[in-house]
Amino acid sequence: MNENIATEATELDNLMLIIKSFLEHMEYTLGKDKYTATKYDAFNALAYAVRDKLVERWLDTQQAYYNSDNKRIYYLSMEFLMGRALGNSLINLGILDDFREAMTSLGYDFEELFEEEQDAGLGNGGLGRLAACFLDSMATMSIPAYGYGIRYEYGIFRQKIVDGAQMELPDNWLRYRNPWELDRQEHLHPVKFYGRVITTVNKQGNVVKEWVDTEDVMAMAYDTPIPGYQNNTVNTMRLWSAKSSRDFDLKFFNEGNYIRAVEKKMQTETISKVLYPADNVIEGKELRFKQEYFLASATIHDVLYRFKKKHTDLKLLPEKVAIQLNDTHPALAIPELMRVLLDLENMEWDDAWKVTKKTFAYTNHTILPEALEQWPVWFFEQILPRHLQIVFDINTRFMEEVKERFPGDSDRLSRMSIVEEHWERKIRMAHLAIVGSHSVNGVAALHTEIIKNQLFRDFYEMYPERFNNKTNGITQRRWLKMANPPLADLISEYIGTGWTTDLYELEKLRAATKDPEFVPRWQAVKRANKERLAAYILKHNCIEVNVDSMFDCQVKRIHEYKRQLLNVLHVITMYNRIKENPAGEFVPRTFIFGGKAAPAYFTAKLIIRLINAVGSVVNNDPDVGDRMKVVFLANYSVSLAEDIFPASDLSEQISTAGTEASGTGNMKFALNGALTIGTLDGANIEIMEEVGKENIFIFGLTAAEVNNLRKKGYNPRDYYNRQPELKKTLDMIAGGFFTPNAPDLFRPIVDILLNQGDYYMLLADYASYVACQEEVSKVYLDQDEWARRAILNTAGMGKFSSDRTIAEYAREIWGISPMNITPGAGSRQPGETF
């Protein structure tokens, strides 16, 4: 009895402390009172109260890292697609219910406050979200890890659909405030650009290179705390912001042109202004190159600063530091570390090179040629003259090594060179990254095989031990526990909560397929989630969808290789079938699309218009009724994804085999109990292995068949001529059926398929896709069978936790073991500042 009273008293104290903290932030941090506080203020005061909790653990964690002197991992990425932080922080800190109670007692609608938070959208798609999932896993596993990136003032644009077409609006996410970050004015590093290199000989008779007359930009650090899941660890994501240096351009200043001098300074701050919005394609712009070096240089400086706090011998760097390059985007860190070691630390070349190779590891994310970075030598030389010399020196030595290994093979030399010599001379960043790292990994088993046997075959022959696979993963804390509380709770009730940190625990759900009480509850959860999404669709698209229809979803960047267009061909085919047989039996479907197109990607933008044009015909045709609706959800983002996955029945993963490196959306869908229709591409193959062939819908050519057909000669017109339904569908698109007022609008799309070779082989896969969709509909008719397969999909997702991926990176690439952070693990006493 007394114990109960004591517990209740503690709970009350706790509640009062939360309320006090919230009210103090409202008053002292924000300067607001009951007359002026908006809902947005309430979100901010709440976020600050949560941040206080993070900061306590953050200081402990960081001190513990210093005290233990463990090896640290630095994850370098030009993108971190974090989404919102409030819900995730509350869940990971284990204080969600306490804060809900406190805010509710103050009269706030807790869930409504979450909606006030802007997404941190500092990424385009898979690569950036992977980085975010990795940060969550590394903190959850107490790995001493740091994410390093750029604090773009404008993240990925906000997408609006106007008259069926994509419009881009700036994402000015920092306009008001970002309550999560801490600015670190003491971490202000100069980053140099341009200038020239002078060669001198020092007193010891050694040749010394000096990079002089540079234009400097300051990189200032902003830290975001990254909490682990209920383990007291809080790691750091450090993002760099460009600030002008203090000294003025003397030329303008002496001319008395003060304003011009200030303007010039301000221009340097554009480096961190905006994220480049193209996914899986490079733009080759000078500003992007500068952004990449800005990240590389500031980060290397920071890495060495932290290392030097405890050590003096830089040869020990690889024992204390691992640097993972998220694609080649941050690969200038390789020549930057070499420059620092050679020119500033006076290390010998061989030692510096050994240290560099042992420190770096490179993750490849794509085999699409248009996404492989190559920088023209002429502007590399202008912007980073010393680095170009170093890259050339690396290449000369590397070419000698290749010659020795493969004498007389000059073709091989030119294929492998870091410098592309044909046409315009260019630096091949992937070659630099492979040569300068001890590990090169792909992100799914098939992708890694393609890297080894096709894309980087020569390198694999030379350094087989460097190549390895790390199949991507996702964090179940965000993508199940936070995004889908009803399903998470149902699962926990049945198998316990162990899955939150060991996703293989989901295996235990297999037994639930035979539990006559569990299955209906599973179905009820899915239905409730679908109702919520239906309400969203009604509000934002003014379309009333049938909640009993199959929610057939394809949400991802719009890209030809991902084949949203193939999905549209199926939509039109189904429409035609209904029109031909209006009284027929059809399994109702709601086709849900979402995704952004790069602003300069003409075809991708046209595909968005086509989806919307088809939608406006289908959705308004009385013959169709509620058997079919086509919905394009604008502004696909992390937050919108969190609403879509829980409500999905069918997950469309239909890229041409051999083109999607891994995919992670496929994992998020299946984790939330959607069945997949997909090609044997990327991680789909591994999903099939885990959930069983009979619980996934596979269609289309394999990667090997795609290659063979290309070699043999692929003629899309053969398929068009032989398949009347396909012909009709394409003729409708080309003939203006969906846009009578602009009959030629979609002709370029059909041109790509019929007259430009259909590179992604939509027509070759059409028949098999449509047949597979018929099978999908058949299974959906049996709702219990569908639920059974859905449960087995969730049950099979153990492998796809990013915790498993990170454990593999840590063990096999970084050589880092997890630490356990307990409160007070540092020397810090709670509440102690100095």
Ligand code: IMP
């Ligand atoms: P940073 O490594 O400079 O980013 O520092 C991050 C945090 O690590 C600081 O706020 C301290 O809590 C902790 N820290 C920094 N230097 C030391 C040290 O020398 N010993 C113990 N903890 C440190």
